[in-house]
Amino acid sequence: MSALLSLRDVWVEYGDKIVLEKVDLDVEAGSFVSIVGPSGAGKSSLLRLILGQEAPTRGAILLDGAPLLPECGPDRGVVFQRYSVFPHLSALRNVVFGLECAQAPLTARLFGSARAAALREATEMLQAVGLGDSLDLYPAQLSGGMQQRLAIAQALIKRPRILLLDEPFGALDPGIRADMHALITRLWRDYALTIVMVTHDIREAFTLGTRVLALDKRRHDPHAPHRFGATAVYDLPLRRDAPPRPADDVRKIEESQGHE
Numbered sequence: 589m590s591a592l593l594s595l596r597d598v599w600v601e602y603g604d605k606i607v608l609e610k611v612d613l614d615v616e617a618g619s620f621v622s623i624v625g626p627s628g629a630g631k632s633s634l635l636r637l638i639l640g641q642e643a644p645t646r647g648a649i650l651l652d653g654a655p656l657l658p659e660c661g662p663d664r665g666v667v668f669q670r671y672s673v674f675p676h677l678s679a680l681r682n683v684v685f686g687l688e689c690a691q692a693p694l695t696a697r698l699f700g701s702a703r704a705a706a707l708r709e710a711t712e713m714l715q716a717v718g719l720g721d722s723l724d725l726y727p728a729q730l731s732g733g734m735q736q737r738l739a740i741a742q743a744l745i746k747r748p749r750i751l752l753l754d755e756p757f758g759a760l761d762p763g764i765r766a767d768m769h770a771l772i773t774r775l776w777r778d779y780a781l782t783i784v785m786v787t788h789d790i791r792e793a794f795t796l797g798t799r800v801l802a803l804d805k806r807r808h809d810p811h812a813p814h815r816f817g818a819t820a821v822y823d824l825p826l827r828r829d830a831p832p833r834p835a836d837d838v839r840k841i842e843e844s845q846g847h848e
């Protein structure tokens with residue numbers, strides 16, 4: 589089976605600073621890839637590459653075997669740690685706006701039956717993320733967890749095949765985070781998504797992922813820290829239906845990340 593997404597010898601450099609080097613990665617359709625790594629390792633840069641917001645300085649990225657177009661296509665959606673949903677639009681309008689942009693790129697307005705269909709679809713998506721009772725609320729009236737649910741609805745309304753999550757639950761309280769884990773697992777299955785999620789929470793990476801990838805530098809030059817980039821130093825396949833990973837694996841990654 590060929591991969592949905594492939595990175596081939598991908599490098600990211602900013603001036604003479606090498607951020608990522610020699611990243612080779614095949615992501616199978618339907619997988620849930622968790623990415624961990626120290627701050628500054630290039631995790632967000634990697635997501636920007638996959639999103640098409642940035643091009644690698646070397647190497648190739650293939651989607652379905654074809655080179656990724658240098659733009660954010662509708663097949664990829666993204667949720668950041670703090671997503672700037674539009675503050676002047678209600679939850680429903682925020683999600684409808686995503687459809688309007690996709691279906692009427694010039695005017696961002698839909699009319700008549702197209703608008704009615706968009707409202708229906710957005711309402712269903714908000715119900716799917718647990719905001720069915722909050723359609724008319726504005727972002728300022730929503731809690732942090734609810735705002736992330738809205739951000740997820742906004743990303744999913746465009747029916748992406750690949751959902752990119754950049755520390756999406758990092759700013760949330762632990763109790764809320766558990767609810768979000770259940771939600772994202774359900775959406776991953778219901779919408780047959782392929783998910784690439786960056787997290788600094790290693791246990792979250794193992795709880796949610798079918799695979800955990802650790803980015804870090806293999807080589808260090810103390811006199812020139814910018815000389816070497818990070819790459820995939822661990823790549824552990826997991827089985828979500830299998831018992832949890834032995835504590836050893838978690839510990840091995842935590843050690844490599846400099847955790848106690």
Ligand SMILES: Nc1ncnc2c1ncn2[C@@H]1O[C@H](COP(=O)(O)OP(=O)(O)O)[C@@H](O)[C@H]1O
Nearest residue numbers: 602605607625626627628629630631632633634
């Ligand atoms: N546009 C840019 N110009 C210059 N340096 C950048 C740019 N974007 C990111 N970097 C640098 O690349 C490195 C990796 O950043 P990032 O991908 O945000 O790491 P992470 O998400 O793992 O914390 C950091 O050292 C950051 O300062």
Ligand SMILES: [Mg+2]
Nearest residue numbers: 631632633754
């Ligand atoms: Mg980051």
